[in-house]
Amino acid sequence: MSVADFLSMKGYGLYVWGSYGVAFAIFLLEIVLVRRKRKTTLEQLRLMRDMEGEE
Amino acid sequence: MAINWFKYSAPTTFYGLAGKLIPWFAIPSALLFAVGLYIGFFVAPTDAVQSEAYRIIFIHVPASILSMFIYLVMAGYAALGLIFNTRLSAMMASALAPTGALFAFISLWTGALWGKPMWGAWWVWDARLTSELILLFLYLGFIALHASIEDPRRADKAAALLAIVGSVNVPIIYFSVKWWNTLHQGASIKFTGTTMHVAMQQAMFITLVACWFYAIAVALARVRSIILERERRTQWVTELPEVCA
Numbered sequence: 367m368s369v370a371d372f373l374s375m376k377g378y379g380l381y382v383w384g385s386y387g388v389a390f391a392i393f394l395l396e397i398v399l400v401r402r403k404r405k406t407t408l409e410q411l412r413l414m415r416d417m418e419g420e421e
Numbered sequence: 422m423a424i425n426w427f428k429y430s431a432p433t434t435f436y437g438l439a440g441k442l443i444p445w446f447a448i449p450s451a452l453l454f455a456v457g458l459y460i461g462f463f464v465a466p467t468d469a470v471q472s473e474a475y476r477i478i479f480i481h482v483p484a485s486i487l488s489m490f491i492y493l494v495m496a497g498y499a500a501l502g503l504i505f506n507t508r509l510s511a512m513m514a515s516a517l518a519p520t521g522a523l524f525a526f527i528s529l530w531t532g533a534l535w536g537k538p539m540w541g542a543w544w545v546w547d548a549r550l551t552s553e554l555i556l557l558f559l560y561l562g563f564i565a566l567h568a569s570i571e572d573p574r575r576a577d578k579a580a581a582l583l584a585i586v587g588s589v590n591v592p593i594i595y596f597s598v599k600w601w602n603t604l605h606q607g608a609s610i611k612f613t614g615t616t617m618h619v620a621m622q623q624a625m626f627i628t629l630v631a632c633w634f635y636a637i638a639v640a641l642a643r644v645r646s647i648i649l650e651r652e653r654r655t656q657w658v659t660e661l662p663e664v665c666a
Contacts, residue, residue, distance in 0.1 A: 378474040381538050385477045385531040392523050393635065400642045407646045411653055411664045
């Protein structure tokens, strides 16, 4: 089986790779968003602490 | 040996525990995806009827199962929060909702890409597909309702009610292929045996566990931010090394 055969999935390539491509893109996007959320939450907490320290 | 399980129901201790648990689910999840998809694409044979298109099953079925299962867990946490007024349960419900919604979307998306070559249609208003679409809307409704109420404790209560009432939809999705005449096929794996090739079963089971671990890891990571946000006025949060730094 060649790489081209594998990618074509006997003509169903668009459907098969369209399924896996979108699914894994969503997983990656979710991981990025969750990490970003943690970063911004920690930044806000530090900002809050600094503001309270000034009072 | 006495373990105080209630200790971990407090956000203070759960925050640390969740942080320690994440890699134990995230790394096995990646490995299991690799193994499951290897078996799914290189070991499992071509299907006699559906040719190579059937290989969508290794993401479609796990995503669909997870979308239903996460909903029940979310509704369970929401109910616990409503009954016992525990803070962490409501936070867990909020942490699970986006992941559940994404799995419901993946289920519908991969289903459409499978339906087009096999049925000739991206979408049909079949009982299975329609009830899964309702599941996605229930997740989105839960998230939107929670976000629309400013007081977090009141938001928890309102969203919990929605989650609990909506859970009636999950058995409808599950049994829809039995109760109605659907275009969607029935279950391939039954308690009485299966019609699937053993490698296909293995690949599907392994990717299912991979999705499961992924969902746990990402929900634990998300709940940590929710805990910090909602406990920001407490002393333990301000004393955390990652906040002090």
